[in-house]
Amino acid sequence: MGRKFFVGGNWKCNGTTDQVDKIVKILNEGQVPSPDVVEVVVSPPYVFLPVVKSQLRPEFQVAAQNCWVKKGGAFTGEISAEMLVNLGVPSVILGHSERRSLLGESSEFVGDKVAYALAQGLKVIACVGETLEQRESGSTMDVVSAQTKAIAERIKDWTNVVIAYEPVWAIGTGKVATPAQAQEVHAVLRDWLKTNVSPEVAESTRIIYGGSVTAANCKELAGQPDLDGFLVGGASLKLEFIDIINSATVKSA
Numbered sequence: 354m355g356r357k358f359f360v361g362g363n364w365k366c367n368g369t370t371d372q373v374d375k376i377v378k379i380l381n382e383g384q385v386p387s388p389d390v391v392e393v394v395v396s397p398p399y400v401f402l403p404v405v406k407s408q409l410r411p412e413f414q415v416a417a418q419n420c421w422v423k424k425g426g427a428f429t430g431e432i433s434a435e436m437l438v439n440l441g442v443p444s445v446i447l448g449h450s451e452r453r454s455l456l457g458e459s460s461e462f463v464g465d466k467v468a469y470a471l472a473q474g475l476k477v478i479a480c481v482g483e484t485l486e487q488r489e490s491g492s493t494m495d496v497v498s499a500q501t502k503a504i505a506e507r508i509k510d511w512t513n514v515v516i517a518y519e520p521v522w523a524i525g526t527g528k529v530a531t532p533a534q535a536q537e538v539h540a541v542l543r544d545w546l547k548t549n550v551s552p553e554v555a556e557s558t559r560i561i562y563g564g565s566v567t568a569a570n571c572k573e574l575a576g577q578p579d580l581d582g583f584l585v586g587g588a589s590l591k592l593e594f595i596d597i598i599n600s601a602t603v604k605s606a
């Protein structure tokens with residue numbers, strides 16, 4: 354079976370109750386391909402997860418944007434994987450570059466989080482990606498491989514993992530990676546999985562792209578053989594997210 358196209362919408366730290374209502378309306382009214390063709394997961398801030406989950410069309414799922422690295426307890430401000438499971442939130446984004454850079458999350462810490470969240474039964478969207486400085490110094494492949502390795506060392510089962518390749522220089526900047534740049538890194542990541550995990554995991558694990566994805570650039574990106582979907586930030590708050598979901602048809606055409 355092929356890899357089902359995956360479109361995630363990461364709302365980041367955005368939204369009021371009114372805005373959330375509007376976005377949910379857009380999502381619920383949009384014409385999109387069937388769930389056989391595309392998996393759609395939206396990730397509101399924690400406080401809006403219950404309301405979005407209860408109002409969202411049933412074929413779309415929700416994800417949290419983060420969770421704690423171990424069992425809950427005296428960790429002020431944190432949300433545990435167990436709490437997400439308890440609320441019926443099936444997925445979580447981990448290792449987003451904003452958390453790596455602004456909050457100092459190391460690859461090892463992200464790997465620990467991925468392992469713990471998976472062990473609690475969550476599905477994980479695990480983010481990797483290089484900074485502009487790392488790209489310009491030619492270390493992109495080393496960086497994304499090392500970030501992936503820190504996860505691979507801690508988990509055995511990749512069934513519930515989606516890798517999101519998000520070059521930091523493309524996030525929120527309007528500077529999208531070219532289809533060739535994205536394909537090159539996705540192919541390297543798949544090859545890394547093939548060599549270091551297994552050919553089966555490499556073949557079945559979805560590797561999605563994030564960074565300034567819009568309705569205008571999504572189709573050409575979606576046409577790349579190793580690109581299995583998107584993790585969308587800014588555009589996931591707008592009507593154009595529906596167009597991005599529809600780029601899944603590029604694969605099934």
Ligand SMILES: O=C[C@H](O)COP(=O)(O)O
Pocket residue numbers: 363449519523524525526527563564565566584585586587588
């Ligand atoms: O998680 C999403 C990414 O950070 C992409 O954000 P962006 O689409 O606003 O560039």
